[in-house]
């Protein structure tokens with residue numbers, strides 16, 4: 180059993196609170212609930228070397244778990260549709276203000292088979308002539324932030340996830356008729 | 357066979373056979389366990405994240421037959437007669453007064 184100190188939980192709680200408050204992301208206002216999830220994130224960090232989603236079973240291999248490293252690829256869609264992420268760590272602005280209780284949210288992550296099928300399609304197809312632009316375009320898979328530069332940024336300036344969460348966008352120009 | 361020995365039993369009123377597939381880190385799993393205890397119902401649970409890789413594989417296959425989405429908690433009643441996916445409070449509470 181991994182023991183996480185109270186201080187470590189408090190530290191991550193305060194850094195997540197200040198990081199998110201100015202970026203349009205909201206932690207669950209039920210602080211006891213939120214801190215318990217944060218403790219689980221720290222347990223997973225210890226166990227796997229990254230903060231895998233506490234409510235999903237991680238494989239332990241980072242490349243297979245990229246989509247479920249908190250914040251996961253599914254957070255923004257779930258917050259938009261259900262008012263909270265799958266675990267309930269992040270909530271919508273409305274829920275953060277009203278403190279309405281959250282309900283269980285269906286799993287949005289595709290099944291393992293479907294994930295394996297689409298894992299080779301990290302490049303988003305948009306065109307045939309991708310060499311017509313000077314810089315490649317990168318898309319943050321978590322928040323959708325786009326940037327055009329030689330390499331994806333080290334950290335997403337919008338949502339703060341690491342470079343390996345970006346996918347290269349393949350630009351396709353449709354021939355004019 | 358192997359992971360079976362990792363299943364933990366929580367004693368209580370025996371109404372139906374309740375088996376939970378859970379994660380030790382999952383807050384909805386904890387809520388489910390707490391609610392079953394509050395209702396004083398006997399249940400078994402398996403914390404999948406604490407299993408060895410081999411046992412996990414085996415337990416995962418078993419769990420998949422009840423819930424292909426492999427979401428947590430998966431609550432299996434009477435070996436598959438009913439499967440509750442997630443902390444569905446009403447459905448779980450219903451397990452208490454279901455003697456029909």
Ligand code: SF4
Nearest residue numbers: 232249251264265266
């Ligand atoms: S954003 Fe929510 S659902 Fe996604 S990994 Fe973090 S806690 Fe889990």
